[in-house]
Amino acid sequence: MGQPKSVLILGGSGQAGAGTAALLRRWHPTLPLTIAGRDLDRARRVADELGTATAVTVDLRRGDLGLPPGRDHSAVVAALWDERLHGLRYAQQRGLPYLSVSSGLVEIAPEVVAGTQRASASPILMASHWCAGSATLAALYSAREFGRVDTVRIGAVLDELDTGGPAGAADLERWSTATTAGLVRRDSVFTWVNGPDAQADVPLLDGTVRPGQSIAVLDVTSLALATGAPNVRFDFALGASPGRSDGEPAPVEVRIDLDGTDSAGAPFSISRCLVHPAGQRPLTALGMALGAERLLGLRGEAVPPGIHTPESLIDPAYAMERLAEIGGVFVDAPGGHGRL
Incomplete structure (x- = not known):
């Protein structure tokens, strides 16, 4: 060989x-x-x-x-x-x-x-x-507990010092120039939203919220078509992380809210946060x-x-094994995002 x-x-x-x-x-x-x-x-x-x-x-x-x-x-x-x-x-x-x-x-x-x-x-x-699919794989890992998924809502909070270097910052600027609209799936229809419909509060684990908005990311289409959920939304907020310390990386939180039914058809929901203390770069x-x-x-x-x-x-399960190896964790999150 x-x-x-x-x-x-x-x-x-x-x-x-x-x-x-x-x-x-x-x-x-x-x-x-x-x-x-x-x-x-x-x-x-x-x-x-x-x-x-x-x-x-x-x-x-x-x-x-x-x-x-x-x-x-x-x-x-x-x-x-x-x-x-x-x-x-x-x-x-x-x-x-x-x-x-x-x-x-x-x-x-x-x-x-x-x-x-x-x-x-x-x-x-x-x-x-x-995060190159890490959030979608984490959501799909949680979705395995459902018999039917009706709603997927993701809320990502990125620290303003954690945009990924010059290349990452340039990506964010380019995407925001391409469109200010967000893409959601609502009642099984992929819909562009802008203005008040695009705005959303993204809750953090410490109980605070960050003002954010729906964004146009591939996660929306991937999650909608992989789960069959008729309602999918991905909200993004940029601001100082509550866990930021001087000289240390800023942590990242990605909130995952799922609603639907369990395998027996009873109402079922999950609210979790994917957290990494070193921010989005490892994810x-x-x-x-x-x-x-x-x-x-x-x-x-x-x-x-x-x-x-x-x-x-x-495989989402394999991805979560690798996630744990690099220090990522799932944390149960109180409450829910609210209506789509």
Whole structure:
């Protein structure tokens, strides 16, 4: 057997990319990794810390990504905004799996079209969900306790100091420019909401609330279609975390409210919070690493070419096992979100 090929992580020296690489290294110690970034010294520092990793410069303006010729890879992970889709085309031309996390709901059309035009070329995992699908997988894990799910409501509170570095901040700004409307599913109809209909209070575990609003994220469509729930909403609030301490990472809370019936048909509801004391970065890295692991065939059967989402490939129970390993916890939450 020859030397295994390396996973190319575009933006691998950034927060999300480096965190993803660290998890892949922990889970698969001999898996070769290529840390690709614009700053070679920074990429080298990340690669040196990982071991069994190399560092290269990358230029997303070029079709060949500016990579040295003769390099072979096993997958392409785009931990940054691939605005020209050169990373995707690079993967398709070589028949490699591709993972994307920065497109957002309102920007996925080019990836979808590229995937359908060359449907047999590569498996494409569109994981531009909240924290790369971690919140959706957590909600689906809780939904297993239901016989029927009628309502899913997610409320994410992100500390203003925890936007994920320059790339994450740029993503948030770009998405907010694309649309101020939120997407909800209401009475089985996907509906755009704006103004007062989009506004919502997001409760925290300490009893306080943050003013937020519905946002257009892939989680809404993934959760609606995976659970069959006719009512789904994802609200987002940005502000100072009540658990923030000077010099320490700000914690993140993702509230999950589910309503429906149990297996016997009796009314049933769950209110829980997914919490990580180090903020959204570990959750984002977890979602990306789970997706990359699955695309590489390191867990589960081979992934066929075509377009995929996190919940179509990753077992929520396994995701929650990995979540616990990195310090994420579920906490019962008092009360509910209120009406959709």
